[in-house]
Amino acid sequence: MAADTAPRTALVTGGSRGIGRAVVERLGRSGAVVAIHYGRDAAAADEAVAAVRAAGGQAFSVRADLTEEDAVDALAAGVEQGLVEHTGSRGLDVLVNNAGVGCRADITTLTSEDIDRVFAINVKAPVFVVQRLLPLLRDGGRIVNVSSVANRIAHPHVLAYAMSKGALEAFSRSLAAQLGPRGITVNTVAPGLIETDFHRARLRAHPEDAAEAAALTAFGRLGQPEDVADAVAFLASEQARWITGERVETTGGAYL
Template identity: 55%
Template sequence: MSKNALVTGGSRGIGRAVAERLAADGMTVVLTYANDAASARETVGRITAAGGTAHALRADFGRHGDAAALWTAYDALGLDGVDVIVNNAGIGMPVPLGKVTEEEFDRVFAVNVRAPFFVVQEALGRLRDGGRVINVSSGAARLAMPEILAYGATKGALDTLTLNLAKALGGRGITVNSVAPGIVDTDVNADWLRGNPEALAHAASLSALGRVGEPGDIADVVAFLASDAARWVTGRVVDATGGSGL
């Protein structure tokens, strides 16, 4: 029986790479997008062209009832349960301490922490025993970065969620892990990273491996955690920063 995977925020960047990799591994992939329907269609098209199966659903995270609405739409696709959940959807907030508003604070926690929590809660009756939950965290959870401290706090909370979910779901053979990327060359970072040799060189220098991460670097780690080879790994944060901050 083929496996089903849900990848939130799967239309671009890391999410797209994860969706394509899991589809290449034989899974039927359901990816979500917030606003960029064209990119979502493109990702589905890329997967289909490569011989895989994928569906795209719009999911507006950050509002009460968002997770329930997502799973209602998922069920309408006629899929029998889910085997892998990748909580990748998230928003950044490059705002320093003195300028963070209460509304911004609430928004970033609603999308980055509350949504993954309830995506898993709403999935409990759908998630098969032996399944996988993978939360996309960030190196910002372990490094002091005051310029994005509220964002970093959400990822620290997500890692704590990972730890507790691993204990809560372990009796069903379900593993739960976080993957923590560093700087990755995606559209989110394009404005300051691409076309700026100095910024690129600085970003690369932060990694022990001397380069900026690529979406595929993260997707490969997620694919490992989603596989049977990672059956004995749970409750962990897997650093995928290329050795940043060593």
């Protein structure tokens, strides 16, 4: 990891909202300088930066639309510039691949365009973000990829999404083996249904769905972004130095 005299640094993709926003704030509170990637919502990114700074941390935002051809280069350039401005160094300690999209379709309605979009953002983008930023990632660094319980439980109506998360987890295991000699750990967190902006409107409109989702967990409640963020923060910490290639479910015991 970075020397004790240097601030730890982190990049969270999709960090302006939902789980990503919670991860950003959690890492900011731990003292990391956080690069917050966003795709289109600059206002949400500005709010995330302000939240970290209000808590005494340091953060900056970087825009890159992961559906665009040059997105990874744009992201890397912005991250490198921001790190130098805030720390005087290009070094990156933590990379959290959180950005992702859903796709509600089963085998009868799934289209080629659906698969292309989901795999481009949920699989291709994390792979090439890692490839592009690997020269910046310090020995002893941390990579955390955000997957889903949908990779373990059959969810026919989100088929392509579940497939993409399965591919992401395969990538994580292989990457862990390759980067181990550098002391870099690579792990996956797999959330269940989390009450983010993405789900909140639907759950409020259909309280019976919210009650059913809560009943599936061991604790009888819906997951919150902070529940996932704490798990990510642990895997990003020095305390997780002997954990790599693992999948950590953050589902509250759903589907036991």
